[in-house]
Amino acid sequence: MSTAVTRRGAVRESLLSRSAAMLVMLICAFYFLVPIWWLFVASTKDRSQFTTTNPLWFGDFNLFENIGTLATYRDGVFFRWMLNSVLYAGAGALLATLFATMAGYAIAKYAFRGREAAFNIILGGVLVPATALALPLFLLFSQIGATNTFWSVFLPSLVSPFGVYLSRIYATASVPDELLEAARLDGAGEVRTFFTVATRLMAPAMVTMFLFQFVSIWNNFFLPLIMLRDEDLFPVTMGLYVWNTQVSQIPEIRAYVIVGALLSIIPLIIAFLGLQRFWRNGLGAGGLK
Amino acid sequence: MTAETKARRRRGIRHPVALAVFLGPFTILFALFYAVPIGYAVYQSLLTVEREGTFGKATQVFGGLTQYVQVFQNEAFWSAVLRVLTFGIVQVPIMLGVALLLALLLDSPLVKGKKFFRLAFFAPYAVPGVIAAIMWGFLYSPKLSPFTAITGQVDFLGADLILWAIANVVTWVYVGYNMLIIYSALLSIPADIYEAARLDGASQARIAWSIKIPLVRPAITLTAIFSIIGTLQLLAEPQVFKSFSSAVTSTFTPNLAIYSTAAVPNVNLAAAFSVVLALFTFALSFGVLKYTQRKDNA
Structure with missing residues (x-):
């Protein structure tokens, strides 16, 4: 009898709730995807068709011609910006991940005085947003005459307090002390043990850290805005921002902004899709604690 | 020994x-x-610039809390703070509410095609704030938008709606990210917890409300804190919207005020703004953390 009640309940639910749930999902999918779809479609049109054809459907497919003109506009400065962004975000996130993993691992696996105090200071750092540091960093770098340099944007992005937090939690949960003891008994040094044993176990957390640091550097706007004057040092977001402010004076630049915007999000989409199975697991570790 | x-x-x-x-x-x-x-920054905020005459050489001298008095008397700064607080009170609950709803739906047996939806909702997170703002600037435009039927009638870029137009951009970018944090927390709940409730004939909505939401409270707190921090620090989106709308002033948000003050250049006052904003942000996110922890223990 009790199963009959349960089954009737389940059936009633699936009839009503399922369609409502799917409706919510479809509306949201539309909301999230339409702007990206619009950007893609707009990137494929030449200037005349941009205003005369349906904004959500293709005219003549000119995407590659548009990319070609973008590549030659002002000596291809756009692709220089892309390269800069890849360098700032790629190398920056790689080093930030390494440093944060080592620090978090040390805090998780070694007893030393002031360990909790150090961790709490770093946790405080998680609550200090990157934008709040931009002006102080600018003042400091201008003291030593180092604003408007590659390093003024690159070096500050090597610090990831959230990475240390994530790495500590993950190391505590997934690197067994017995394994480290065994490595010690085998005569492996501490640093070697970290690189050969611990990093392997911590790989999912490291991929998560890398991705999120990559995104936060790629998206960081205040620091380059306040630090950089020289166009050749701009990351792509900064470059497109400057172009966008010039649209009213130079109308043809609008097409470059649109194609450039599309190209600038492709690396992030590839990184997220390619590393999906890693970060899905790693993210839970940070969210649960 | x-x-x-x-x-x-x-x-x-x-x-x-x-x-x-x-x-x-x-x-x-x-x-x-x-x-x-x-x-x-704290040190700089305690200095003040003195000039010998109007065109004399400027020297920095210790000014105590002079800059902070200026900060508290600066109406533009506080109306910027009030503006982002208004923004946050409306936008953060909507964004997290939608994120929670979508995470619960993804975690329920009610929907099909979960993989597609998860990616579709998360995709905007790959769009940098600057780029998202540029895109939406076109979508709001009364002439170029695909939705001119709406944007021709409603002026999203006018003084009345610009704040909410920006709120929509921020929501669009971050719902998926917050959804994913909550969804990961939901995935780590062992399924057998639901068995008893299922046997009693509880609906999915009931299970979500009574079992799932309480268990993912810590994840929701985390997303709330990050969202509050992000709101107070708003910069990229309004800075971009300055090109589309004259309603965005140079002191529209606290960070824009800091940027334009530093550009004057009045670095000492800008430093004091930064310190006050950082303390304010810290106090608010710490307050949320403590408040939710107390509720958890009660």
Whole structure:
């Protein structure tokens, strides 16, 4: 009898709730995807068709011609910006991940005085947003005459307090002390043990850290805005921002902004899709604690 | 002293070399690019510029809390703070509500095609704030938008709606990210917890409300804190919207006020703004953390 009640309940639910749930999902999918779809479609049109054809459907497919003109506009400065962004975000996130993993691992696996105090200071750092540091960093770098340099944007992005937090939690949960003891008994040094044993176990957390640091550097706007004057040092977001402010004076630049915007999000989409199975697991570790 | 007690007493620095290797790089960078700048901003905020006559040489002298008096008297700054607080009170609950709803739906047996939806909702997170703002600037445009039927009638870029037009951009970018944090927390709940409730004939909505939401409270708190921080720090989206709308002033958000003050240049006042904003942000996110922890323990 009790199963009959349960089954009737389940059936009633699936009839009503399922369609409502799917409706919510479809509306949201539309909301999230339409702007990206619009950007893609707009990137494929030449200037005349941009205003005369349906904004959500293709005219003549000119995407590659548009990319070609973008590549030659002002000596291809756009692709220089892309390269800069890849360098700032790629190398920056790689080093930030390494440093944060080592620090978090040390805090998780070694007893030393002031360990909790150090961790709490770093946790405080998680609550200090990157934008709040931009002006102080600018003042400091201008003291030593180092604003408007590659390093003024690159070096500050090597610090990831959230990475240390994530790495500590993950190391505590997934690197067994017995394994480290065994490595010690085998005569492996501490640093070697970290690189050969611990990093392997911590790989999912490291991929998560890398991705999120990559995104936060790629998206960081205040620091380059306040630090950089020289166009050749701009990351792509900064470059497109400057172009966008010039649209009213130079109308043809609008097409470059649109194609450039599309190209600038492709690396992030590839990184997220390619590393999906890693970060899905790693993210839970940070969210649960 | 025997070797053993010696070893025990020195336990604090077992493996000193390894510890230095592991902690050294992060500590040095954290000190140089977090601690020192914060200290330097505080120092700069305590200085004030004096001039000998109108065109005389400017010198920085210690001014005590002069800049902070200026901060508290600066109406533009506080109306910017009030503006982002208004923004946050409306936008953060909507964004997190939608994120929670979508996470629960993804976690329920009610929907099909979960993989597609998860990616579709998360995709905007790959769009940098600047780019998202540029895109939406076109979508709001009364002439170029695909939705001119709406944007021709409603002026999204006018003074009345611009704040909410920006709120929509922020929501669009971050719902998926927050959804994913909550969804990961939901995935780590063992399924057998739901068994009893299912056997009693509880609906999915009931299970979500009584079991799932309480269990993912910590994840929701985390997303709330990050969202509050993000709201107070709004910069990229309004800065971009300045090109589309004259309603965005140079002191529209606290960070825009800091940027335009530093550009004057009045770095001492800008530094004081930064310190006040950072303390305010810290206090607010700490308050949320404590408040939710107290509720959890009660």
